[in-house]
Amino acid sequence: MDPELIDAVVVCIAKRLADLPPAAAALPGIPVGVSKRHVHLSANDAAVLFGAGRALTKVKDLKQTGEFAAAETVTLVGPRGVIPGVRVLGPLRRVSQVELSRTDSFLLGIVPPVRDSGQLAGSAGVALVGPAGTLTMKEGVIVAARHIHMSVEDAAAYGVADGDRVSLEVPGQRSVCFRNVLVRSGAGFRLEFHVDTDEANAAGLKNGDLVSLVGVGG
Numbered sequence: 001m002d003p004e005l006i007d008a009v010v011v012c013i014a015k016r017l018a019d020l021p022p023a024a025a026a027l028p029g030i031p032v033g034v035s036k037r038h039v040h041l042s043a044n045d046a047a048v049l050f051g052a053g054r055a056l057t058k059v060k061d062l063k064q065t066g067e068f069a070a071a072e073t074v075t076l077v078g079p080r081g082v083i084p085g086v087r088v089l090g091p092l093r094r095v096s097q098v099e100l101s102r103t104d105s106f107l108l109g110i111v112p113p114v115r116d117s118g119q120l121a122g123s124a125g126v127a128l129v130g131p132a133g134t135l136t137m138k139e140g141v142i143v144a145a146r147h148i149h150m151s152v153e154d155a156a157a158y159g160v161a162d163g164d165r166v167s168l169e170v171p172g173q174r175s176v177c178f179r180n181v182l183v184r185s186g187a188g189f190r191l192e193f194h195v196d197t198d199e200a201n202a203a204g205l206k207n208g209d210l211v212s213l214v215g216v217g218g
């Protein structure tokens with residue numbers, strides 16, 4: 001290739017890069033973590049389902065500090081259908097919470113609201129069946145609202161704070177922009193964008209794919 005032409009192309013590319021906003025050029029992508037349907041249990045509810053005094057059996061650490069997948073599973077029973085083999089995640093919590101995709105909820109025949117974790121007032125109910133007993137939850141079933149976990153340092157680097165809503169762009173054949181993504185920043189959190197299986201499939205996302213933060217404010 002003509003050296004002058006190469007020089008001209010290099011100058012052109014350098015100028016285009018210089019014109020990009022610094023944040024967009026400097027910030028790394030955010031890795032995706034796809035949340036399959038799962039259950040968090042209180043100590044009392046775990047005792048009902050798996051037997052008194054039994055601790056959860058850790059199978060695998062999750063990316064967020066202290067969180068793990070347990071060996072224990074339950075069967076969910078709704079008015080229209082049943083989903084067996086739903087994974088329990090540890091550690092035990094103060095209040096039990098079931099997180100489903102919208103597709104899961106259609107299968108069970110219940111209508112859980114889209115909520116941030118822990119916002120359970122007026123949410124849907126379901127029955128849980130374990131090896132030692134059955135539990136009817138009057139509420140506690142949600143479709144978890146998509147969110148990003150960030151350390152305090154990551155949040156500062158991205159120019160956001162705990163509780164902010166941001167927009168994320170997904171590249172590729174099923175490219176979409178996820179708006180209204182909650183930022184959850186605090187000690188022990190590691191950078192990860194959590195979506196449920198419906199959202200991941202709609203956008204062609206799998207674990208570890210990278211998305212870009214493109215706006216703050218939902």
Ligand SMILES: [Zn+2]
Binds near residue numbers: 147149194
């Ligand atoms: Zn999460």
